[in-house]
Amino acid sequence: MNMISSTDIERFKRDGYFIDRGVFNAEELARLRTLARKVQAYTREKLPSGTRFWFGNAENRDMIPDSLKAQATWGVNEITRRELFEPDLVNVFAHPRVSAFCNMLLESPRAWGLKILWTPKVVGYNLGWHRDQLDRSLYDYAHLKPLEQDHVQFNAALNEDRCFLVVPGSHRRRLTQVEWAALRGDKTADLPGQVVAELEPGDILYMDAHALHRGRCDVSGDRLTLHYSAQAQWVPLKEWGSPEDFAFITSDEFIGRLAPAARIRLAGELARMRRVQGLPGARRHLARVLGDWLPALAAAAVPPLRAAGPVWLPRLLEAAEARLTTGLTAAQLPRLAGVSAAHLARSFRRHLGTTPSAWLTRRRIEHAARLLADGPRSVLDVALALGFASPSWFHRAFRQVHGMTPAAWRRRHSPGV
Numbered sequence: 001m002n003m004i005s006s007t008d009i010e011r012f013k014r015d016g017y018f019i020d021r022g023v024f025n026a027e028e029l030a031r032l033r034t035l036a037r038k039v040q041a042y043t044r045e046k047l048p049s050g051t052r053f054w055f056g057n058a059e060n061r062d063m064i065p066d067s068l069k070a071q072a073t074w075g076v077n078e079i080t081r082r083e084l085f086e087p088d089l090v091n092v093f094a095h096p097r098v099s100a101f102c103n104m105l106l107e108s109p110r111a112w113g114l115k116i117l118w119t120p121k122v123v124g125y126n127l128g129w130h131r132d133q134l135d136r137s138l139y140d141y142a143h144l145k146p147l148e149q150d151h152v153q154f155n156a157a158l159n160e161d162r163c164f165l166v167v168p169g170s171h172r173r174r175l176t177q178v179e180w181a182a183l184r185g186d187k188t189a190d191l192p193g194q195v196v197a198e199l200e201p202g203d204i205l206y207m208d209a210h211a212l213h214r215g216r217c218d219v220s221g222d223r224l225t226l227h228y229s230a231q232a233q234w235v236p237l238k239e240w241g242s243p244e245d246f247a248f249i250t251s252d253e254f255i256g257r258l259a260p261a262a263r264i265r266l267a268g269e270l271a272r273m274r275r276v277q278g279l280p281g282a283r284r285h286l287a288r289v290l291g292d293w294l295p296a297l298a299a300a301a302v303p304p305l306r307a308a309g310p311v312w313l314p315r316l317l318e319a320a321e322a323r324l325t326t327g328l329t330a331a332q333l334p335r336l337a338g339v340s341a342a343h344l345a346r347s348f349r350r351h352l353g354t355t356p357s358a359w360l361t362r363r364r365i366e367h368a369a370r371l372l373a374d375g376p377r378s379v380l381d382v383a384l385a386l387g388f389a390s391p392s393w394f395h396r397a398f399r400q401v402h403g404m405t406p407a408a409w410r411r412r413h414s415p416g417v
Helices: 006-015 026-046 066-072 087-094 096-106 136-144 177-184 243-249 268-276 280-290 293-300 312-322 330-337 341-351 356-374 379-385 391-402 406-413
Strands: 017-020 051-053 073-076 109-118 151-157 161-166 195-199 204-207 213-217 224-232
Touching: 006 017, 006 096, 017 195, 026 066, 026 073, 026 087, 026 109, 026 224, 066 073, 087 096, 087 109, 087 224, 096 109, 096 151, 096 204, 096 224, 109 151, 151 161, 151 195, 161 204, 195 204, 312 330, 312 356, 330 341, 330 356, 341 356, 356 379, 356 391, 356 406, 379 391, 379 406, 391 406
Parallel strands: none
Antiparallel strands: 017 204, 051 073, 073 109, 109 224, 151 204, 151 224, 161 195, 161 213
C-alpha cells in the first residue's frame, strides 16, 4: 500500500486540495457502500434532523411536497448520532492512509463533522463559489491565517464523483476581481484555473475549506460520498449538537464500538479540550499558533462589527502587510495610520492584545516563513528583505515564533529540500 508522503502534504498546502487515489480496496469499498446505503435509506424514510434537501433551487423541506421529500434529499449531517451510527463508517478515520494524512497535516487531529452526500433525484443542485467557515466580509483576509494547518475536509468517494470544483491556490491569497465579480453576480460562473475533481470509487479528495470551491450534481448520477472533517487540537471548540447527541458520543456505548485509531477525539477529547482551553498553557499555545490572524480578522470586520476596533485599524494592518519588504518600522506606523503614537499603542493593546512593534515583528516572521517555504532565497536574503538588521536577531525572533531555526523551517516545509 502506498503511504502518504511529505510531498503529498506540500501539494495540499500549495493547491488547497489533494487527491489520494485508490485508498479503499474492493472489500473495504463494498462494506462502506453497504453501510452508507443503509444510512441513506433510513434518512429517506425518517427524514431526521440534519437531512439535506434540494428542490427548486432552495433547501427548504416546507417547499417540498411530501411525495417527493425522500427523493429530494441529497445527504445527512452528523452520522455519529445514535440513530445513524455505523461504527465502520466512523472507523474510516482509522484507515492507515487517512490517519497518516490527518496526522501529518494536523499532528494531533480531532474528528469534526461526519456527513454522507448523495445524488438528489428531483432537481440537481448547482451551488455557488464560496469559502467555508469564513464570513464573506473576511474572504480577503484568508492570507493572514497561520501557516500551521488548522483543519482538513475530505470527500471519500464510494461511487464515481465529479461534483467538486476548486480554484487551486486560492486558500492563501486575496480573491481576484474576476472571482469577486462571480461572487456578487453569477455565483456559478466558470472561473480561471478552476478544476473539476474527478474521483473514482475508493479515491479521497482532501481540501482546505478556505479554498474557493463549489459543488454541483445533476439527477442522473449515483453519488455516494463520505464528507468528513478534522481539526487541529488548538482550534477553539464551538458548541454543536444537542445534549443528547453529545452524551451519546461521549458514552462507552459509542466509544467502545470504534477502532482505537478512530477514537481521535470524537468523544473524550472534546470534553477534555473544553476543560483545558481556559488554562494558561492552552492560551499560550493558541497565541503561538494563531499569532495575529484572529485579531486581524476581527479588526477587518469593523463595518459589521464596530466593537472590534476603530475604522482605521484594518486599513493600517492591510497597508503594513503590503509594506513588509520595504523596510517599514514600528515608528512609521502612527504616520501610516494617521494617529498619534500613544493612540496607536492603546488601540493595539486593546484590540490586538499586543504592541505595534511586536505585531510588526510577528508579521515579518510569518512573511519570512512563507518566503523560505516557497522560494530559493537564502536565509540571509530573506532576513534582510524583511528588515532584520542582523542574522542573529532574525534567528532569535524566528525561533521564538516557530520553535525552530529558519533553516530547519525550510527543510520541513519546502518541497525538495
